[in-house]
Amino acid sequence: MPRPEPHESNGLTGRRVLITRSADRARPLASLLSSFGAEPLVLPLIDFERAGDQAPLDSALDRLVAGNFDWLVISSITTVRVLLDKAAQRGVDLADLVPSGTKVATIGPSSRQVLESVGLTVALSPTDVQSAEGLLAVWESSGGRVFLPQADIASPGLREGLTARGADVTSVVAYNTVDYPARPELRLTAELPSGVVVSRGDMPPTLSPDEARTAMDVGSLDAVVAASPSAARRIAHIFPALGTCRFIAIGRPTAAEASRIGLTVAATAKEPTPDGIVAALESVFANEGNPQ
Template sequence: MLLPRGGAWGEEASASVRSRGAEPIVCPLIGFEAVPIAPSLARLAAGGYAWVVVTSPRAAAALTDAAVPAATRIAAVGRATAAALRELGLEPAFVPAEESARGLLAEWPDAGPRANRADAHPEGGAGGADVLRRGRASVDDSAAPAEHPGRVLWPRSSEAAPTIREGLEALGHRVDDPVAYRTVPLAPGAEARERILAGEVDYALVTSGSVARALAAAVPAGTIPAVTIGPRTTREARAAGIHVRYEAADRNVGGMLDAIEQGREPEGE
């Protein structure tokens, strides 16, 4: 089983693969470059956002040491992202049942700037007691009410589709979406490439369009069937020329492995 990312994700995915009786081959095909978003973080610290929307663990890293006012709520697209936020001391107020941009928008709990915002201060005020410590910084938001009551910060990948921004704008929110990181392709290691070309890899777990494009660039077309994390990744993988064999119902590694065991083909097939 080819795992296209290393680090903590690769370690956890490897453990999951081994638990199913398969052999993981960690072969990072993408890397990440952080992009500073200091102006947005300064606005956040000053109480300028009602919500922060985080759509990946990598985006969560952009909030390391960020000062988040107690009245600002955080939305995480799924459980893995929520876990990454909690490691930073940030507790999500909202995690959709369907772990996708579509699910986040469909289940969005705030009707927008026209909604009643009385719940933002459950104790009836925004004084010093409402300051919430996040990471290594804290801020008193009582002196800096949100400039725009429906304003949302969405730190995103350079390759992110506009789904989140367009969906929240349709709900009446104003969205700031600074690029917080860039995805860069990596060449596979010599040993991994040899095993791929020797036909020793049964499936590649493809977790995003950027992984799909990197895989397509790294190995000849049709070399490895892919298991994708969801419909959007399936579409992007096919556009890159990759054969998609299975598609996960649950958007995580466990769901991808379940798809193999259950023979779950992409939706609509």
Template sequence: MSAEAKPLSGLRVLVPRGGTWGDLVSKALRRQGAHTVIAPLVDFAHTSEEEKLVEALKQLEAGHFDWMTATSSTVADVLTHHNAVIPPETRVAVVGEATAVAFRDAGYHVTRTPERENSTHALLEEWEEIDRGERLRVLTLRSDVAVPVLTQGLIGRGHDVTQVLAFRTVGVPASVHIREDIDSGRINALLVASAKIAEQVAEQFPRLPADTLVACVGDNAVEAAAVLGLPVEADEPSHPLHPQKRALIETVESVIDQSDMLD
């Protein structure tokens, strides 16, 4: 595919998260012709449930859980920070390519990922062990802003679920250089991959140029952007930038489960 034929040619995209997530998203966007700038607008801090987390990780190492789950690559960082041990007999279900890569890079095994699509709902549909009638002990680790879709799905099936907020999501100020590039239109597309990122975009860049493309990935991000008044005119199919916006969103969704902000 020539540079001219690539759907994102001409876009300079702000990727608002770093780490494995940012690397995977950036690589996928560049394959479609975009130039990417990784500039985290969110980061992760210690959980408000630290004692509960430490106790759960002790139980994990002791083999108390049949399964553990994660839908964020940051969970791998949390496990590594605590020198957590996942015994071979405890199976691990994760959602999202970034999550699977982060777990394997950290030396943790992954038993199951959804095959149909990178989504929590697909995992629940494909996870045959949770529908066999056996009551499983499951540890679910998530962020403070995640919607507990997976946890609720497991509880609804009658399993014994220990849910822990493994980390908090906090805003990060963009550098002066990044703010200047956005104000000038040099960065002409912003990727909004969660409600928290939408909040940061609205707060840090209140006067976006009229032709800056704001692409929201995931229902939570879309809803937050609407409430915050972010410019999303290119959502309309008749808008000249709509094809690029759709290509941007679809490229991100091909590697990430709606910003891995679901449980």
């Protein structure tokens, strides 16, 4: 999507957008929003910890390195962070964990970009619907052994869909999703490769839950962005009502969960990228003019 110059009218100028991620993860989107004249704010809701029991993941990684899987399926950028951490623990690069005979499939463009930046070839990735549903729609492999590391709260849909297509799926918990902040001794800290995820500009301001509730109550937030079903649930818990604030979902699973728990979804980002999120926000605000 072409990016307009900051002076162009796009409906975002002056809009206050709450991003429900930690400041470091929110920075690329915040920087892009700022360039469009919006005011990004951050409310960290969820964080990620290493799985309490590492044995199943370590055992599956041993099998991966030994060439016992036909596919490695990566369903989130957080899983990539886990694998980067595991590779560092073993004193190797991430690409060294995946034999040449094992194909890699992923869902989002960020995960694909990181994996390709470290020398892995992504054999399969959806282009239209970037979700588990989208990956299953383009999955043409019949049978095969699949390694699927996921979050502890991951929906069973991807695992069940692959199994229904004849795959022998080894699914293990790669990380736990927790309320922010994660415990320091368990928090995932692996850095993505330099230059892959561009972080421009200063850190966006971070609000506490009380500050965010006050801003919501007085109607000074124009939109809130949720990146996962768990984030949608936390938003519903923190804010009794969104008032005039629009809920923007990243992906269909997040939108579906928001609707299920009674949140009105104003727009759904078609791609889980800063550009995709900005496009969703523009679709909401472009015809309303900028706030005074």
